[in-house]
Every structure is written in structure tokens, then in C-alpha cells.
Amino acid sequence: MVTGQVKIIGVCLSTIHEEDRFYFIRSLNRHAAAAGFRLMIFNACSDLYEADNPNTDGERNVFRLIPYDRLSAMIVFPQFLYNDPIIDEVVKNCLDKKIPVVSIDREIEGCICFSFSYADVFEQLCAHVIDDHGAKSLMMVAGVKGNSFSDERIAAFRKALTERGLYYDDSLVGYGNFWDAPTHELMAEWFEEERRPYPDAIVCANDSMAIAVSSYLQKHHIRVPEDCIVTGFDGIMQAQYHIPHLTTCRQDYDKMGQLITESVEALIAGKSCPKKQVIGFRVIRSQSCGCQPVSFYNVNDAAQEMYDRVRLASQRQEMMCTVQGDIPRMQSIEELPTIFVNKFILPTTVFAVNGDMFDPPEFGLGHRREQAFSDKIRIVLQRYFWYETEPCTISRSELLPAPDLMLNHEEPILVCALHFLDLSLGYCLFQPEITIDEYQKMHTFMSAVNAAFGSFHAQMQIRSINSQLKAVNAELEKLYVHDYLTGLLNRRGFYKEFRSQMKNCTQEKHCAFLISADLDRLKYINDTYGHLEGDNAIIAVAQALLHACGPHDICARFGGDEFAVGGFLPESLAEICFERFRRQFEEYLKKYNDSAGNPYPVEASIGCYAEPLDETFDLDHMIRTADDRMYAQKQKRRRERAALNDAS
Template sequence: MINGKTIIALCEYRVYDSQEFKFVTELNELLKAHDCRMFIYAINNEIGNSGDNLAETKVFDLIPYDKVDVVVIRDEKIKSRNTVQNIINKANEAEVPTIIVDGEYENVSLVRYDYKTGFEKVVRHIIEDHHVTRPHFMAGKRFSEFSNERIEVFKKVIAENGIPYDDSMLSYGDFWSVPSREAAYELLKRDTLPEAVICANDIMAINVCDVFQSAGVKIPEQVIVSGFDGIDEAFWSMPGITTSITDSADLAATIMDTILSVLDGNRNLDRWVEPKFIPNESCGCPRCTQDLLSAISGLNNRFYHHQDDIHIMQVITAKVMASQTLSECIHYLRNPMTDYVCCVIEKSCLDLENNFFLEDIEPGEKVIFYDAYDSKEGIKPYNPDEIMPNLDQILELGYPIIYNSLDYMGKSPGFVCYTYPRYQMIEYAKTPSITNSLSMGIGGYVSMRYQHYLRNKLQEIYQHDALTGLYNRLAFLEQFEKLKHAPEHDGRKATVIMSDLNGLKQINDNLGHGAGDAAISAVAESLKEACPKGALCARFGGDEMLAFILGDCDVNLIKTMIYEILKDKSNLLGFTVSASIGFYETTMHESLDLDKVISIADSKMYEEKRIYKKNKK
């Protein structure tokens, strides 16, 4: 419960399909009347036939079981027993009651479709009302429980009407288009066509009609065809398909009644919804126009808007992926298409030290990446206890909150939720496109950002000496050439400083090469610290460092600073580190001979080194 309102979590599939949209709106209005609110956790792609570990199913991990009062799962839509059982287990652990729609699970309440009774009405209509004596049944898959049940119904009805059954009356269309068309072609090869082809679902019925009509067989004058399950296409096709449909209002009312009973403390309920029989043209009855005009109008609107929306989202996706900065990336997401969108991602996606999509990174702290309700752009902390920003305001409106999981390279970097303040199928139909675009855009941006990071890191490794961190000789020369040919530097004072570690051989011989490396690093660090910001500092040889300074500088002060820094580093290291320093001042111009300048500074440095060695003796 949140703010005194009962929360119902609905686990769904494709909420933008017309039947699902009708069901969602019907159920939500019933829930609102009882001061309940609905959170929808939806997937947009079928997972039952492609495994259970897809990133899309991560959306079900978002269910806040400590705040949800009832979980409703559309098992026949999700089609993944492992996924559904996982939701049930988590709900049971939190002592949240679960209602399963059209599925068989233990310790849950069930709302089931009475397919057997619904299908029997179709078969009786064909056999008894149209007086068919030579029927044929096109079943689904051979080992499907639903298909086998419908075969038994077919056998029962024809037996009661004195029609003996034989195996020639049965073929299999696997519930899908290609197998059903192949089965229809086989029927056309027979000397005598059946009077009716009773199909186990609408998809097969539509394809049987198409194959027969393409061969010149008239439907229903020569062969009657029927389907079952009431998909939209059954009412749009020519002829309209005789079918049976689960009415959205009946289903919503039954689920609402079950929810109320569960909230009263009842458990393990068993409720049934009987599909509604709808005769249509394919059996010779008048055409059924059930929601046909509104459905076609909605389809047209969705189609034409869909073309524009795809183009808009493609542009947004491309801009987001190509963004140079995080703020630029977030800015491009702000668009009328994302007016009611909130996007939350894993904070680790923004960690440049790791690749979220290629490494095994556990889900952790999340951040709000984009919030349409907040005009201030930028990453903000996400508090999972608050569910989402502006939740109080959204709950008061009373419309469903729809959650989708982001999916990129098989991993879920976060989620997106939609808070439309009305029922509009066109808006619901946008959700998969927006989710996909956000997944591609954000996922692409994170991947590109990591690639840029690796490129810069490789560039840094390529340009910098591993021991000292200073430019290597090649990188120094490259940077010097850029300065040399820049017109704004022409005529400016230029200073070259050469620094060489004293007594490297003795340090290596007496203290080891590790100490020698520490001494070289100390000289490099002292040179970089003492030189002005912007100076080009490089390791030019084994223990020889170089600094190139543009502009005025006090070389003697730099030398003094180097000596002082080395004195401090000597105390830390436990042995003396000193350096000889030489310099040369000149003027920057395009024809400056760097080798000559370095040679002069080098000579002065060696002159100081000779004095150092003489004094040591």
C-alpha cells in the first residue's frame, strides 16, 4: 500500500495490443473505483520460445513486494513458466497473494479460461446449426494440451451428431501460418473437400481461407471455416472469421472480483471466464462488426503515427549515441515523445573503469538518468523506496504506471516507466519504440563513452613514459611541432631545461634497480612540479629529463625548487637523490632548431655534472 492506496502489480505482455489495451483500461477503471492503483510490469517480446534469461524479464525484478498488495500474472501472455514461478516465489516470500490468469500453479489463486466450453460452442454451431456432415479438424501442435483438448471436443460433438470419426478428419497446423498453409494445400489435393475446416485457432483459420480462396474455393459457399481465440485479424480479414473471444470486460470483472476476495483474506481461489462465441462470415453467418471501425481507425492512426515516431526516435537515438558529454546525451532525450517518461539506469554504467555490457557487474545503486517531470537536466540519485519521482502526483491521477526493462546486448542497464495521464492506444503503442530507442541510445552512448575512454587511455600509454608519467621522446616531439607551427607562439620566449640524475650507477649497484627507478621518478616529478603549468616535460633518455617552457619564467627559481623538492624526496626514500641541470633561453619561431637548443642546454647540464663530480671527490 502507498499513501493509503492498494497497489496491484500486473505482469503483462504487449499492453499496446488492442485486446490487452481494452483489458488494462477496463481493469484499471474497476480498480480506481475501489481506490486501488495499478503498476504494470510489461515485456514487449515473446520469451517463452527463446529462453527465460532475456534482459526484458528483469522488469519483473522491479516489483516492490513490500508495497504491493496483490500480484496478477498473465501466464498465457508471458509464456515462460520459470519466469512466472520466480515471481510467485518472491511474492510468497513477501507474503503477497498472487493471482494467475490462465495458468496452473500451486499456492496461488487462479482465473482460468473455459476454453473447452468456448470451443464446444464453435464446433456445435458448425455441426448443428449449419448441418455439416463432413467436417475436418485442423489441430495445433501434436503434444499441446490445448490442442488435444480441442480434438476431444471435436470428437465428442460429431459423435453426438452421429458422425463417425476417422483419422482423415484430422491434420495439424501447429497454431501458426506456414504449417497451417501446408496442411491446407494437402486438403486441396483430396478428391472431395470437407464441408467445413474447424481450426484450433484464428491464425490457422485465416490462412486456410487464404489458401482455399487462392485456389478458387469459395468460403463459406463451398467450405465453411472457423477459428478460435478472437484475435483482431479475425474481424479484419475477408471473410470475417467465426471465432470465440474472451471479452475484456468479463475478464477484468472476474479478476477484480478475485482481487477483492483475496484482499479480504481468501486464498487459492479458482474462477473461470467463458469465451464469448462470435459467428461470422466464414461459416455463412452475417459479418460481425464488433469494434471493427474503431479497430481499423486505431490501426490506421497507429500505423501512420508509427512511421513518424520511428523516424523521430531514430534521430534521438543517433544523437544520444553520438553525444560527447553526459549532459548533451540527457538533453537530446527531451522530446514530446518522452513527455511522460522516467528512465533509471545502473550507476555502474557510468563507471569508466568497467565495461557494464562486457563484464559481469552485479546490479547495484541506480540513478535517475532522465525525468520528463523535472526541467532540470542531469543525473540525480534514485531512491528505490520512493518507486519513482513524483509518485504521489501520479497516483492521484489514477492511471496505470507502465514499466519496461531496458535491453542492450542481452543485459538490462536499467528501466523506463511511462505515466500517461489518460488512456490512448496510440501512446501505449509508442512504448516499445521508446523503450527500444532508449535502450539503443543509452546503451550505445555508454559503449561509445567506454571506447573513447580506452582510446584516450591507450593514447596516454602511447604518449607517456610508464615509469615517470612524462611524455616520451616521440610524443614530446609531436607536441613541440604543434606549438612550433601555431602562429600565436611566434616570437615568444622559449626555455629548454635539461635535468640528469646524478650517480644512477652507484644507486643501482648499491641499492638495487628498484631504488634506481625511484630516483629517476623523483627527478621527473621534481622537474614537473617546479615548471610552470603547460610546460612540456619529457623523459628524453634513461635518466635524462627535458622541459620546454613557452613564455617568461625564472629559470634560477625553477632550479632552486627542483633542488628543494629532491631534498624532500631524498628524506622520504632514505638515500640522496640529486640532479644536474642545464638550460638555454631562446625565441620561438617556425625555423627554431630544437636539436641545437637541446644540445646547448645539454652542454650546460654536463658542465654542472662535472662540477658535481669534482666536488664529490
Template sequence: MKKKIALLTTGWSCEYIFAVLDGIKKAVSSDEVDLYLFICYGYYDETKAFNHGEYNIFSLAHYEDFDGVILFSNIFNSIEVLEREKARIIASKTPVISLEYKLDGIDYIGTDNYSGMYEITEHLISVHGLRDLAFIGGPDDNSESLDRKRAFLDAMAAHHLTPDEKNIITGGNWSYDFGYDQMLKMIRESKKLPEGIVCVNDEGTLGAITCLHKNGIRVPRDIVVVGFDDTQSAAAFTPSISTVNRNWSELGVKAIEHLNKLINKEPVEPVEMLKSSAVFRQSCGCVSEQDEVQKNNSLDLFHQQRVTLSFNRHVRHLQEYFIEETEPSSLWSQIQHYLKEHHEFEGDEFCILMERSSMPEEINVEERAKRKDGYSEELLKTVHIKDQQIQKSEIVYSRELIPKGMNDDRNNLYMFVPFHFQDQVIGYFVNKNSTSLIENRFCYDWSKGISNGFTLFYQKYLYTLTNKELTTLYMKDAMTGLFNRLGYKKLAYEFFQENRDKQEHTVIIFADINYMKGINDQFGHLHGDLAIKTVAEILQQAFPSDWLGFRYGGDEYLYIGSGQDEEVVDQYCSNASTNLERRAKRMSLPYHLSISIGYQIVRPQTDLTLDEAVKLADETMYRHKEEFHSLRKEL
């Protein structure tokens, strides 16, 4: 039986995830293992509600169902969430390791951040003779960030150098924007820039160098800038960035080796450290010529621009369906048929699973509470593409994670991405053996495009339902539940014309309560109201459910239906009178309750209008009423 290993991460550090994942896949290639990658985009600067919706994808993992768990702890971007998931995993007694971030009670594999940062700082001082250095750091609660800052300060202290306090910048968030903004602030506020900038990571370094370039300051001619991580972007950038290599792929290999020992209950040291080492390139002045990576970068950049244009067009097409479609069934049908032909980013097999309560046809308009924590036991598979074929919609149990038939005998990688609006759960996406969305940095925009598109459709559909409900309320008589005169104007004429267009007969039935004034005068309006409601109930039971019923006036009723001959209509009317007589006897009313009925059958070839037909039915009813009154007088 194949092992199941859960991998939990955020998706912002694409190169890191991809490199570690590459090592993990290499390490399991000779074993029978399925990898379940739960990925989200929680971030420091996002709202609490948004982050709640993102991190909710981790609740999909029932850790007791897995053989092992690997936490990409250093890029979780939330200590609270990390501690929550750690507690759940420990409670499940499932073997677990943490990457690049130490957690109490969990085995740890990480990079020696200190040695690499010390080495590159020492290099700037000893080889390039720099004395005035600044440091742009990361989050204050992140151990990697703190280790790198400590190494920088220790290397400076070893040469009896003390950096200017205002040039030790902390509280960062690993982003390009933070590096850019802090560099711009330094340029504007400093009379003289430092000789060199040491950045906590390559992403921030890219931002800092770009800012310097836009302000006419050249690297490394005017100032030296170095980073940490040795990303592909750092190598391809101009100037290429001197940085620190962290052996990410090897980290993935070691993670699986360590986890297997825990699974097999073999002895293993709880902490493993991989060395980091400095890589010297153009940004510190060690290299002047472009290497092959930089030369190919322009080609790669052009290719990526084309891919990005294709992706943006792809997401736009999907969003157009959410905007244009008006019914849930047609929406998902259109999306399925589109994705059948266009799924270069989603992979060869993938599914969209939705909370049934988030589907408009499941909505109770009066109870619109949304799920915010976890996922329901049952979800609806709205899209499933496999081998370029649409698979049937079905219910999927969330604990099973994927639909039946998606698994096979191969080693597979399943990627799970949440759909949500703020903290409200919509569903999730799962694909098989494709990391294209991660590699191209599209996963965030793709998942948000689907989530926002569906939310727009949901709200639009809900608005339509609400409007229909309000319109119905305006057209309904509060006492009887039948349509009122406004309902008659909006529905009856259209119904009449549709029957004529279909060459069908239209039946117009007019009914009126006998002696209604006497009931009100002698027994009061409460009895009058009771009589009106009782007759309405009897008529609703007597005539077909697809006929339109109206309270036409105070004690007048109008029914409009399709395609019946006189014999059938006579029987309907007779049943109504008979049933009312029986009901009145059971109710022991102190008065006689009965109705007079008249009808008109309008054939499609006649020129008779609806109003004319109603008038004829009313006249017939009135003749019957006179006959009834005459008979009562004789008695």
C-alpha cells in the same frame, strides 16, 4: 492510503492486455488504487540470454510492498519464470490471483476455453455440414491450448468423426507466422485440403487465411477457417473471422473483485470461470455482407500506417543521438530536449532510469562486469519529462520504483519496461497513465530501439576510452610514469600552439641527473633505475599538476607549462633541487643524487618554435651542469 497492485505480463497479446486492463481500471475507479504494470517481451523463439534480460523487469517488484498481485499467467511464455515469480509472491504473503492459467496454491480466474471451442466446432459440423476438419494448435505445455484441442476432438468424436492425424498440428506459439507456415505446409503436402481449419487463436487464423489467399484459395468459398479470442483484428479482417469471445474486459473486473476479497480476507471460491461463446462471421459462411467494423477498417488501416510512419521516424531520431553523440552528458541532454518536444508515444510523464554501472562515466575500464540479475539499489534518472518540462537528474532508489513527485492523489497506472542487451541490465522505462505504446504495438520496438541505441553508444564510448588508455600507455614511460618521446611528439606541440593561440607564456624546463654514468658504473643499473625514478617523483611534486612531464632521454627530463614569470619558475626549480637533496638523505644513498636544471620562457609574440625553445632550455641546463661539475672539482 492508496492500495498498490502489481500486474505482471508479457506484451505480445496487445488486445488481450488492453481489454483486461480496461476492465481492471473500471473496477478500481471507485477506490484509491495505483496499478503497477510490469511488462516485457520474453518469447519461446528468443535466446535464453535475451529472455533473461526481458523477464528481469519482474525482479523490480518487491511483492511485500504491494497489496495484491495479478499474474497474466497465460501469456508469460515461460513456465520457469511463472513458477519463479509465484514462489516469490507466496514467500511475500501478498494476495495474488492467476489469470487464464491454473497454478498450484494460487487463486485462479479464467475463461472456459472448452465450451467456446466445442460450440464453434459443433457449429461447423452441424450447421455447415463439414466432416473433414484440421486443427492448428498452440504450445503443448499450455492449459488453454490443450483445453481447446480437447474440445475440438470431443466435438468431432460426438459426431463419430476422426480427423486425419497429420491435420492435428501442435507445438505452436500463438503467432501469425506459425499459422501461416503450417497452412503453407498443408497446401504443399496435401493432395486435398480439409473442408475447414480450426485455429487455436485469432492471430494464427489471420496467418492461415493470408496464406490461403496468397495461394489462390478463397475463404469461405473454398475452405472454412475459424479462430478463438474475438480480437479487433479478427472482426476487421476480410473475411471477418468466426471466432470465440472470451469476455476479456469482464475478466479484468472479476480479477479486481476477487483480489479485493483476498486482501480484505473475505471468503471467496479459489476458482472462478467465465463463459466463452462463439461469434459467427464471414469466414465460416454465416455472414456475407460487410459490417461497420470492416467498412471502417480501411480508414483505421490508413491511420495506423500514418501513426507507424510517425513512430518509426521518432525512434530513428532517438537512435541518431546514440550514433552521433560522443559524450554521456551531451547524449542525455540531447535526448531530454528532443523528448520534451516529442513524446506522443511515451505519455505526458515518463522517466528513463539507468544502472549507474552501465553509464560510461562510471566505468572502470579494467572491470567491465555487467549486472545480469535484478537492479541496483540506486539508479540514475537520466530523463524525466513532466508537463512538457525537463526534470533534474537525480538518484532514484529502485525499491521506490518511481521518482519522488511522480505520484499524486489520483489513481495512476505506471508501466515498467526493461532496457537490456541480451542478459545485461541497462535500466528501465516508466511512464504514467499512458498505454499508447501497448495499444499501437510499439512497445517492443521502442524499448529495443533505446536498448540497442544505448548499447551502441556504450560500446563506441568504451572503444574510445580503451583507445585513449592504449594511446596513453604507448606514450608513457614504464619506469617513471612520465610521458615518453612519443608522448612528447603527440602532446607537446599541440600544447605549445594552444598557449600561443591563447596569448599565454609557455615555460620549458629541462633537467638532467648529475653524474648519472658514475652511478651506473660504480653502483650498478639497479641504483641507476632508482635514481631515475626518484628524480621523476620529485619533479612531479615540484611542478603544477597541469604541466606536461616527459622522460626526454635516459636521465633527461622535460616539463612544459603555462603562464609563469621567472621568479615563480626559479622557485619551482629551487624546490625541486632542495626536495631531491632531502629525499636522497632520507634514503641513505651511497652516492650524491642531484640534478641540473635550465629553463626557457617563450612569450606568445616571439617566433621561437618548440624545438628551438627546448634547445635553449637544454643549453641553459648544460651551463648549470658545467658549473656544478666545476664546483665539485674545487671541493
């Protein structure tokens, strides 16, 4: 069933503000809208990588809102959701209701699959460098060792060389882990430590690594492309502003959008279509291979683009601070429309909350997982293309309070979960212009409003005197002593839990211990990649600490980039436990860095200290001593990085 004559295609993905997701949605929507479809996108604001994180449970709830009876088709992105089991549930529900399902980059039984021909186009790019530019000696910077996408491109590189009678062995391939820092290390290893001769060309498995290679070569007075050709892969925005502009490949999102739309139309009409379709890339022949002369004609454009992005990021940060400041100060939910309308430039916004979330004595505390949403949904705010309408109440199955107002426009409808940790509070709808800034603004807004609204929800509980005071206080305690970003205890919660455990620690020859941890280069990550990436790094360190600490250890974020782990253990085991903790902590971060594909490493310095539980015990002294040891390690790591940079 669809509304009127409009057919709706559902889309399940995460982090829609990322470049590749955005480009796909923009192209798909162009073709779908032309064919009379509308996109309804169910977007998780995190990628669900940490399956056991309560915040992941909260984000996952957005997929429980899907109105299957309204859909004509569904598109799922398993890779963007780390193959979370919720996707299998969505696919099953669709197939049970005879809704055609399209899966992107992963074959799923009962679905048609669309993927990009990563290996074929990479081989074409290698062939172009050899056949058209005469390169005889080539080297390759691959991604993460063992990664399927990276291994495909290595095979394509090997095939291109061997079929043309050029020399190949595995020493011609190195690994840059899909980002710049390991790539700089690889360049130093090849050309400084091993003193290899510079090849005719270096082909890279993505653009971030290619930009790092090009920058390294030019710093060492190797001209690109005259002395060494450099090519990338992915076609990111930065590639067109780097000097020389990168020769690269970009997914043909437009073609995929066209073919998906045509396939959906065929399936709805009862016709058959191929079960698997592979879409090509576009080879962008630019300056770094020599197809175009190196020029600086758009340097001003690049500078302006960077300035605009910094300015817009600053505006988004200001919006986040305003949300987190104003919402918790509300006296009632009725104040929310005034705050949003006066301060937030989001032309279409629907703010929907569970109908019982402010009803004592429970305050909607049971809305988790399968019971995430109430039968009745309270629409606190609805504004469509700057026009505000009255609040109302709808059934959960309706989802859209004014479907005609939204479906009459071609822009995709975005659905996001409103939650605090794993507690579902409701959902938000947006229908922004299809620009990267608008999508990033929506993501920033949701990150801020989830924390702020969770705080407001807690305050409303505090103000209510009812027969369920114990349950209300328990929920308040959870919100009061936890850090909203990581889910760890905050400083207040740490002190409370530590003193409680110390009071109950009666064993002889036991000591207290404190591990101080500090995220390295948070300012650099924030300044270079934005505060969203800084938040991701903070969350990664928090998860590493949880992974390394024991079941009874107390794990907390004190604020900013500062963390602490405390607890109690036999004095004889302190050093052994410290070493085990350090090893597991570092192993977790290494695995995370290898798989996350971020353009920066997430690293942290730690300091450990244990103190006997006697009459001289001083918790603050123990924290200061652990901090001193942590800062000593941080200084050592900083000197090591500086020495490495000087050497390169």
C-alpha cells in the same frame, strides 16, 4: 504499505504491445481503477524464450525492481514468460510477504488461478455450426501437434461430432501450426493432392488459420459460407476486416478483469475466494458461418485502419532511427532530456540510470543478474503528462521518484529494464494512454534506446582516462565487435577472431571453412508483419547458428540478413561437419517455428566451403565462394516456393 489511499497491484508479463496482452491489461485496468487500485506493470520487452541469451538476462532484471512492500497483490503470466524461473522467485517473494498472487493460465501452489475455458467454447462453436447451420461433414485445422491448447480443441471437436452422431476419425483433423503458410499447405494436401470433397464446414483453432482457409477456398471458387462454413478462434483484429468477417470466439477479458479485481479485494479483506476460476469466451457469430449476410460495408474502414497502422509503424521506425542516431552522439548524459523532450512524443517518461554507471574506473560494469541495480538511482529525466521536473537521485527501493504524480492517474505504470545485453544500465517508467499504438511505441522506444544507450555508455568509458584502463578497454571491445541485436560478433569482430585463430592453428592437414547464411524473405516479413517481427526472425537465425556451430567456431552477423560461421578443422572431416551443421541448423529452426506461433516461417539458406591453409589461402575468396553456394541454394528455394504457389 501503499502510497496514500491508493492500493497497487503488480503485474509481471512480457511483450505488452501484443494484442492479447494489451486487451487483458485494458480490461483489468478498467475494473481495478474503478475499485481504487493502480496497476504497476513489470514488462520484459522480449519473451525470455532464449534462456541463455545475454539479452534475456538484461530483460529479466525488470523483475528485480518489484517493490514488494508497496504491493497489495501480484498477477503473473507464466505462459507469456515461457515459465522462466524468475517467476517462481517473484511468487515466493510475494507469498513470503503475505501478498496475494494471481496466476493466469497456470496453477501454482499458493496462488489463485484464472484461466479461460478454451475447450468448452470451442465445443460450443462446433455445436453452433452443426445445430444452427445444419453442417453434417466437418473438418478441423488444429495448431501445433502435441500443443496442449490445440489438443483441447481437437477433443472438443471430436466430442461435438460424436455426441451428435456425426462421423469422426483422425483424418478429419490437420495441423496448420497456428499460422497461415502451413495452413495453405494443408489445404493443398487435402483438396488438390488427396482430392477430398469440400466439407460443409472447416473449424480452425485460431483466426490466422481461419483467414488462410477462407482465402484458399475463395481462390478456388468455393463460396464462404454458402458452400463451406469457416470459423476461427481468438478474435484478433484482422478477423473483423476479412471478407467474409469471421465467426470466432474472443476471450472475455472484461469478465476476467472484473473477477480478478473482486478476488483481490476479497483476499485483502481477509475473505476466501475460489482457488481456481475459469472464464468463458464470447462467441462472435458473424458472416463466415452465415449468421450475418456477407457485406462490404466496412471495407473503407479496413483500408483506413491498415493505412493508419502503416503510418504509425513508420513513425515508430523513424523514432527508432532518431534514438539510435542522437543518443550515441551525446557529449554527456545531461543532453538526454533535450533529445527526449524535443523529439519523442511520450507524455510520461522517467529515465533512471544506475548511480555509478558513469563513475570511473568501473562504470557500473558489475551490474548483472542479482546485482543489476545500484543502491542509488539517478533520475536523468522525469516528465509527467508533458510537464518536466528537475533531475534527482533516489534510493533503489523508491522506484518512483514522484509517486503521487503517477498514482493520481488511472493509467497503468509500465516499468522496463534499461540494459545492453546482460549489463544493467537502469530502468524506464512510462504511463501512456491505453492504446495499442502507445504500447507499441513504448516497445519500439525501449528496443532502440537499449542499443543506443549501450553505445553511449561505451563512448563515455573511452573518453575517461583512469587507472582501470584495461577493464574499460575490455568492455569497449565487447561493445565494438558485437552486433547489438543478436549478441553475435559483427563483421569486424569476425575478421579479428578468425585471423587470431588462424595464427594459432599449427596442425597439419587442417583447412579453414566458411558457412554463409542468409535469412530468407526478410523484406517480406518486415513489409507484412513489421520490423519488430523482422528482428525476431533475425534473432532466431542467430540462435540457430549458435546451436549448430562448434564450441570454437566463430559466429557473426555481417549485417542485415547476412550471417557467417567460420573456423578450422581437419580436411578429412569437412563434409561430415558441414552435413552435421546443416542438419542441426534446420532442426533448430523447425522446432522454433513449431513453438513460436508466428504467422510466418523463419527459414535461411546456407552455403559451405573449405579451403586448405597453404600459401594461396585467401579469406575473402573463401567468403565469396561460400556466398555463391548460399545464393545458389536461395535461388533453388525460391523456385520451389514459386512452384508450390503456382500449384496452389
